[in-house]
Amino acid sequence: MSFTTPYFTLPKFVYLKPSTLEEALSMLKQYKGKAKVKAGGIMLINLMKERQIVPEYVIDLKNIKELKTINITQRGVEIGSMVTAIELQNSKEIKELCPTLAKAASFMGDRTLQHTVTLGGNISVAMPSTDGLTALMSMDSMLEIKSAEERRFIHSSELVIGLGKNSLKEDEIITKIIVPYNGDVKGTYLKFLNASEVAIATVAVTAHLNKKKFALVVGALAPKPYYFNNESLQWNWEEPVSVNIQRASEIVSKTVEPMSDVVASSEYRKHISKVLTARALKEVFGGE
């Protein structure tokens, strides 16, 4: 076994480490199409080892301080794209105001990787196996996207367009994740794993009980998570919780069209989505 063959080694590239966002964006513009940004690097480095991506330049975002902050503003909770999974779990603000995300972050790879994995990187990979986007969609989060020329905002549900594909242009990066502040919040994130710890289905629920509003998102079934809310789940606040949960989980299982692969069949994923939906709703709304 040779350690110099591909898979163990990385292809050649030039490593760039900008210390400001402006610098990073101008590098991305200069090397448009030839560069990849590196956040935690966990997915990027694996894809490069497999030669699935072979960028000429790697622009490391790790030195950019402004991408690492969590701020409470009028718009809501603004999370820098380079905030790590561990920081999300330890942050008092995130635990209080974004409980769904704090819980999802505890699933973003193993504990050691969580020191390295970033929220921006996690959602950019656009793989059904990642947890960040499912949680963000349930919180109706917006993403701030920047290039050297432009700043734009998209809804988190507009990010993923296919397996491993996101809607960003080559010179754009996600700079912030903005979670609107909607008052009293309750949330949970459940993940159902097979024996080798690969996700069969995940369910995120974020509820604002004072506004009689909630969103439920089912992930791991397909590249793009499935979005539901109290309206599409025909939730009737006058009826008992158990009746609502029964109806909601039926609607979820009728709506989703999970992929079939070596991990699980479509039917099994459908069934687990239904079970997890009921469990998650029970956790948030109570009921026998």
Added chain:
Amino acid sequence: MGVNKLKTISLKVNGVTKEIAVEDNELLLNTLRDKLGITSVKAACWRGECGLCTVLLDGIPVKSCMTLSVEADGKEVITAEGLYSDERAKKLMESFVKHGALQCGFCTPAFVVTSHYVLSKNPEIDGEELKKELNGVICRCGTYYQIYDAVKDAEKYYKKEKSY
């Protein structure tokens, strides 16, 4: 493009600062094993799954097969070798022996480094929390329960007031 140029990085490894010439695409795992001969850092899966290549980078556990050497420039690396000089970590290692927390021993350096980090942060960790904290390292021989016992038993050495 200057792709083949070596860069000189400064790395404090187990207390000693070194200037090392590395390539941009070099993994910290290769620098540590091949250039510095630090063999407690094991190479196994090369894709971030097994955790056997774990080292402390500025005090935080990272998988060195997923870390670029250039990225570690100016930072401090601690491996199991470097923990000999830490009295508490020495006791932790003795605890691994006492509890038979290894069979082949291939995973031991990674578990020692990771549990040293965990106990330094919280020497009164709950059993379930401990399992979670150590879930980034795989023991193929399945000595997990002995490892948990060894780490729990070594907690006392990490508490501020030395009660042992």
